[in-house]
Amino acid sequence: MYCALCGNNWPKVYFSTFFVIAIMVILNIVVSFVLEIYNMSLGESRAKLTKIANAKKILKVAPTQESLEELIRKA
Secondary structure, three states, rough: OOHHOOOHHHHHHHHHHHHHHHHHHHHHHHHHHHEEEEEHHHHHHHHHHHHHHHHHHHHHHHHOOOHHHHHHOOO
């Protein structure tokens, strides 16, 4: 309606450009937040899995408290 009132197409160009740029920027920010959260949770999960794997290795080597204490004294 504004284009018909003014007689030119510059408002269409302006608002179309603004819409595309705004959507691209906002979408980029949202995607970066999602990726950052995923990366953080992945790192935490890997750390927990590493701790569990190390605990299982220790239990294989020293299944009882006494053998664990003996292993610690040797080290």
